[in-house]
Amino acid sequence: MDTREVIDAARRLADRHIVRDGAGFRLSEHDPDDVWPFGKDGKDTARDLLADGVRVLSEMQDMLYAQDRWSLLAVFQAMDAAGKDGAIKHVMSGVNPQGCEVHSFKAPSAEERDHDFMWRCTRLAPRRGMIGIFNRSYYEEVLVVRVRPEILRGQQLPRELVTDAIWEERFQDICKYERYLSRNGTVIRKFFLHVSKEEQRRRFLARIDDPSKNWKFSEGDVAERAHWDEYMRAYEDAIRKTSSEHAPWVVVPADNKWYTRLVVAAVMIDALASVDLHYPELDEAARARLAETRARLVAE
Ligand code: ATP
Ligand code: MG
Numbered sequence: 589m590d591t592r593e594v595i596d597a598a599r600r601l602a603d604r605h606i607v608r609d610g611a612g613f614r615l616s617e618h619d620p621d622d623v624w625p626f627g628k629d630g631k632d633t634a635r636d637l638l639a640d641g642v643r644v645l646s647e648m649q650d651m652l653y654a655q656d657r658w659s660l661l662a663v664f665q666a667m668d669a670a671g672k673d674g675a676i677k678h679v680m681s682g683v684n685p686q687g688c689e690v691h692s693f694k695a696p697s698a699e700e701r702d703h704d705f706m707w708r709c710t711r712l713a714p715r716r717g718m719i720g721i722f723n724r725s726y727y728e729e730v731l732v733v734r735v736r737p738e739i740l741r742g743q744q745l746p747r748e749l750v751t752d753a754i755w756e757e758r759f760q761d762i763c764k765y766e767r768y769l770s771r772n773g774t775v776i777r778k779f780f781l782h783v784s785k786e787e788q789r790r791r792f793l794a795r796i797d798d799p800s801k802n803w804k805f806s807e808g809d810v811a812e813r814a815h816w817d818e819y820m821r822a823y824e825d826a827i828r829k830t831s832s833e834h835a836p837w838v839v840v841p842a843d844n845k846w847y848t849r850l851v852v853a854a855v856m857i858d859a860l861a862s863v864d865l866h867y868p869e870l871d872e873a874a875r876a877r878l879a880e881t882r883a884r885l886v887a888e
């Protein structure tokens with residue numbers, strides 16, 4: 589497929605999963621096992637398409653970097669074992685490492701807790717020309733922190749600021765921040781890798797049974813799993829309250845890894861295709877200087 593065809597196909601796939609307006613969003617209307625427009629045996633076709641996608645993404649990233657005006661922020665959120673790491677690894681495999689940075693956000697350190705909740709993320713937002721990937725993000729502050737009240741109690745917030753309105757306030761702050769970033773040239777896409785509880789169970793078992801995967805398993809993941817329904821409600825609410833035209837969520841079906849990766853690649857391509865990427869063009873005077881320099885080099 590040529591570049592134009594890849595971009596068109598990426599748009600069709602992206603459109604199916606993107607949430608630009610969160611009003612009325614329901615997670616239950618999104619099937620984690622969806623593989624549209626493929627069949628269950630679509631793996632091989634998808635692999636070829638992903639290779640095309642990775643090539644086009646790399647071309648676009650080269651232009652993004654050269655142009656040095658726009659940046660792309662891709663936020664990844666999911667339950668454990670949904671495939672964040674694998675999706676990031678595969679989709680970014682063809683991209684020049686110099687044009688891309690990945691930041692993982694775990695439980696915050698003492699220094700991080702001493703600041704406002706977005707501080708540790710905002711200082712790592714991508715520079716112009718860069719693709720920035722957040723493997724978890726400030727969204728944890730309305731997800732794990734909401735599901736686990738003891739975390740909120742452990743934050744050093746002034747008591748009178750912690751009210752029942754805190755989640756709505758955080759949603760507002762996040763929306764304003766994303767609006768601000770997009771007005772400064774950052775294209776934002778937020779991925780929720782939507783895995784089913786049953787598929788997570790299978791993947792945890794595989795991590796226990798296969799010694800080469802044991803390192804990926806932690807007892808804590810099973811403890812979080814016990815709060816599954818609360819997490820799903822928190823994700824649904826976050827997607828409702830923070831989806832927008834300029835910072836949409838993408839609900840990525842995550843029960844089939846090959847499909848997850850293809851959708852993520854498609855959305856990244858579609859996001860970059862939404863802005864006017866091009867190599868910097870020289871003006872008349874710069875072109876004349878270049879011609880002179882060329883002539884001197886040829887004459888050497
Ligand atoms: P994997 O488990 O695949 O290695 P991961 O992203 O789950 O990847 P972990 O080492 O498990 O990485 O650490 C992430 C944990 O930190 C998650 O359970 C997450 O909820 C938690 N976390 C992230 N941000 C915050 C936060 N702001 N407050 C409290 N906990 C947080
Ligand atoms: Mg984990």
